[in-house]
Amino acid sequence: MNTARMTKYLLEHDRPNCIGCAACVAVNPKHWAMNDDGMSDIINAPHRPDGWQELEIDEEDLEANKEAAQACPVNVIHLKNKGTGEKII
Numbered sequence: 001m002n003t004a005r006m007t008k009y010l011l012e013h014d015r016p017n018c019i020g021c022a023a024c025v026a027v028n029p030k031h032w033a034m035n036d037d038g039m040s041d042i043i044n045a046p047h048r049p050d051g052w053q054e055l056e057i058d059e060e061d062l063e064a065n066k067e068a069a070q071a072c073p074v075n076v077i078h079l080k081n082k083g084t085g086e087k088i089i
């Protein structure tokens with residue numbers, strides 16, 4: 001069974017509510033970096049008109065981003081299964 005490899009996930013950052021603590025960057029520097037405005041960014045992810053960012057990620061990047069989300073003290077990092085819409089965190 002390697003269907004899990006095909007699964008896509010949506011990583012979302014509620015940037016307007018980010019407090020810029022940098023925990024996500026410490027946990028997952030592959031996907032997270034601090035921005036000059038004092039908040040973090042999902043690296044190479046577009047900024048939506050509502051101020052959030054979103055990025056489609058693969059299964060292999062799920063665990064590291066789940067850890068970043070769990071490290072966030074204000075819970076502004078979200079993950080969902082793109083196919084089913086199931087909220088992971």
Ligand code: SF4
Binds near residue numbers: 023025040071075076
């Ligand atoms: S851990 Fe959360 S609050 Fe801290 S910089 Fe990252 S997204 Fe922002």
